[in-house]
Structure formats: structure tokens, C-alpha cells
Amino acid sequence: MNAPEKLAPALRDCCATDTSKTPAVATPGHGLPTNVESGLHVAVIGSGSAAMAAATRLAEAGARVTMIERGTLGGTCVNVGCVPSKIFIRAAHVAHTRKTSPFDAGIAPCAPAIDRAALLAQQQARVDALRAAKYDNVVARHATIRRVQGRASFAGPASLRVRLAAGGEETVTFDRCLIATGARPAIPDLPGLAGAPYWTSTEALQADAVPPRLLVLGASVVALELAQAYARLGSRVTVVARSSLLSREDPLIGTMLADILRGEGMQVLLQTASHAVDYAGGRFTLRTSAGPLEAEALLVATGRAANTDALNLQAAGVQADAAGQIVVGADLRTSAAGIYAAGDCTALPQYVYVAAASGSRAAANMLGGQARLALAAMPAVVFTDPQVATVGMTETQARAAGLAVDTRVLALEQVPRALANFDTRGFVKLVAEACSGRLLGAQIVADGAGEMIQAAALALRAGMSVHDLADALFPYLTMVEGLKLAAQTFTRDVTQLSCCAA
Known part of the structure; x- marks a missing residue:
């Protein structure tokens, strides 16, 4: 993904109807009466x-x-959810950057001593x-x-x-x-699991020690966030995925995330079935289609x-x-x-x-209102490092909805801030309606993707096109500028532009 996947053909007016606007979320107070029912x-x-x-x-x-x-x-x-997990993940991030960073040649790394009880x-x-x-x-x-x-x-x-x-x-x-x-x-019906001292996310966040080895059963948000955090704090972590990582997302996301986690020393097993669990002598043995796996702790994160x-x-x-x-x-x-x-x-x-x-x-x-919940422009973030952030439809979802789509994938090697950070892991993918350029969805893997995605969410809610995004002003040397550059790839080869070309 070192260059845009393709350059867009000239746009033509092929939309039969105006579908440029995404329905807005009704405000909670819409239609609210001035007098509440007496004694409600x-x-x-x-x-x-x-x-x-x-x-x-x-x-x-x-x-x-x-x-x-x-x-x-x-x-x-x-x-036991968002707040403690993000604190835990941030602590693990600090430990990781003390051990290794792109600037180790000039800033000597060190091996931090982890006091999990104090954390x-x-x-x-x-x-x-x-x-x-x-x-x-x-x-x-x-x-x-x-x-x-x-x-x-x-x-x-x-x-x-x-x-x-x-x-x-x-x-x-x-x-x-x-x-x-x-x-x-949710706990799977896995022979041997009942009665064993496995962790759910609750126990994983409340544990006062870092296990030497950790098995993680699951491959969605909670599993991956906690798996990476424990690996960065010193556990030898193995992730066991029944299919792929984040299988409901664009396949590019799971593929890249698996490579990144393996690059940090984690074992990531894909397309692996789990058959049974044994626990004896303070050690778990997970019997899988890839063979037996052993660890001192087992995190079950297979849904809710x-x-x-x-x-x-x-x-x-x-x-x-x-x-x-x-x-x-x-x-x-x-x-x-x-x-x-x-x-x-x-x-x-x-x-x-x-x-x-x-x-x-x-x-x-x-209270008598007429509020409705609309989720077409709902952003979502996975707090791995780099983060995964999405909004709107994936390419597969858009095609399944009968839409003619055009997509672009921008590698972070084309984003100046990522180059300045010496961290080009990730990409920005935009999904657009082929005939109009209307933005349908965005998928981002990047440092700070969770901050970037809200700009895409607002663009989606406003019914903007990728051409609107390409023409908008974005501050230079920010990660969110990647959205503008990705939008520009629909009509231009950004590898041939100067670093801050509009």
C-alpha cells in the first residue's frame, strides 16, 4: 500500500436521484411538550x-x-469497561515506548520495572x-x-x-x-472451562499481577485491546481466533493488525478452533486445531x-x-x-x-417526544496501537446494499505527520458512491485514528463527497490530514504532490 490503489476516472452525472444527504439524528427534545404529564x-x-x-x-x-x-x-x-481499560492500555503504551520506539538511536531505551499492583x-x-x-x-x-x-x-x-x-x-x-x-x-460452551479460574475482561482488568504467559480466546475489540496491553507489560501472549481478527470489519484491517501484533512478539493464530480446556497445577492447556497451547492465565473474550x-x-x-x-x-x-x-x-x-x-x-x-436514534454516521474505535477507527459502510456492505462504489486506500507513507513520527503503520480507506463521490464510509488504521474518525463522521453526516473533503482545509502535519490526502487520491496521484499541496 505504498501508493494509491488506482486513480479515479472522470466523474459523470450518473445519479438518478439526489442521495447526497445522510439522515440526521433527531434531537432528543424534538416534539417535546412544554408540560410533563402530571405525576409521571x-x-x-x-x-x-x-x-x-x-x-x-x-x-x-x-x-x-x-x-x-x-x-x-x-x-x-x-x-469494569471503558475507563479502567483505557487507563490499563495507556500504562502499557508507556511501558512499550520506554522499551522500544522509532527514536531509539538517539534516545536510549530501557526495560521498565512493572509494578502491576501499583498500576x-x-x-x-x-x-x-x-x-x-x-x-x-x-x-x-x-x-x-x-x-x-x-x-x-x-x-x-x-x-x-x-x-x-x-x-x-x-x-x-x-x-x-x-x-x-x-x-x-458471554462464555462459550467449551469442555473444561466451567470451574476453571479463567478471566473475563473484568478479571483481566482487576488482576494485580502480570502472568508470564496469557492465552486470549477471541479476536474482537476487547480481546485485542487487552492482549496487546498484557504483551506490552511483559506477558507472552497468544491470541486464538476462530476466523480472522476483527472479522466484521474490512479484511485489510484484520490483516494489518495481525502483522502489527506479530511484530510486537505476539503469537496470533487465525482460523483456529478451540476444543477443550484443562487446568491443573496453576496452568491452562487449551486444546485447539493448531495443537495444545499452555499458559498461566486464560482470557475469554468471545462476546457479550x-x-x-x-x-x-x-x-x-x-x-x-x-x-x-x-x-x-x-x-x-x-x-x-x-x-x-x-x-x-x-x-x-x-x-x-x-x-x-x-x-x-x-x-x-x-415525555411525548418523537426522537429517533440514527446510526448511519456512528464512529467506532478499537484502542489497539495503532488504533482502528471506522464509520459508515465498508466496501462489502456498500456493494451488498446495491451501491456502485469507488474506493481508495492511502498508505500512511503518504501522510507527512506519520513520516515525521517515524510511524507509518496503517492506512486510510475511503468508500464513495461511484457516480457522485458521496462519502459512504471510512476505515482507518493509524496512530490517533480515534481522533481522525470524527472528521469523517461529520463529513458523512453532512452528506459530503470525497471531492468536498479533498478541497477542504486541513492543518498540516496532523494525522487527520490523511483524510484529505485519501480523498485527493480519487482524482490525483498524491505521490507526485509536494508535501503540503492543496
């Missing part, structure tokens, strides 16, 4: 991002809210502080939000039975209800399952799919009148910002 009482099951977004919006509008949480306030993201204490202190500031204190500021600690299940279409953590039961009746119970790690099995959904007439995910429309309504669902307990993409957006829109609709 909303039960919110859960206390994560979706639940908090809904509860605070409802309370601000004058509704009474009962928030029921069976575990720790704040849900997955702040406690864990620092990580947990930040988690505790954020939970207090963004969850405990926020709830406390709203007098109309009542917290109940316990396990909720539906007793009927307008009531919940809550088994209180302190003992006893409480019946909560409601006018509206939001189900926002999140998800948990919705926390809906104990809700007695049928008592309220709430429909779930075969995987237990609650079925909702773009308005977040379930199959039962007055009951909504948001976040990871549905089939929505499992990102905290999607959960929060769905919770706020559900709240708006409970």
Missing part, C-alpha cells in the same frame, strides 16, 4: 450510561424516577473518582430520582418486583419503564450477552430475540406499551455513547 413516574432498571442519561433528562423535565440497580452504580463503562491502585482510584463525580453526585443533585438497591423483575405490564439487597421485597409500579440492564461477558434472563420479560409482554436482546425500534420502544429499552441489553452497537444517546432519546419519547 418512570422506573429505570440499571444505572449505567443509558439509565443515567434517561433518568437525569426525566428528572429535569419534572418526572419522578425510581432507579433500580442490582450491583455497583455506574454500570460497565466506568467500573491497579492508580487505575481504581481514578475509576472511583469518576464514579463519584459522574454518577453518585449527579444522582444526588436530583431530588426526584430515588435509588433502590436490588434485583428487579416484571410482575406485570406496569409493575416490578424488586428483591432488595438489604432483604425483603418492594413492588414498584410505573407509568413508563426503561430497561437498561446492560450486558456481561444481554442481562435480560432474570427480568421475567414475558410478564410485561416485552419481546426479546433469540440471543436475549430486547427488540426495539429507532424510537427505543419495545413491544410493550410504555416500556422502552436502551443500551447493551438491546441489539444496538455496544458503545457507551450509543447507550447514552439511546437513553436520552427514550426519555424524550416517554
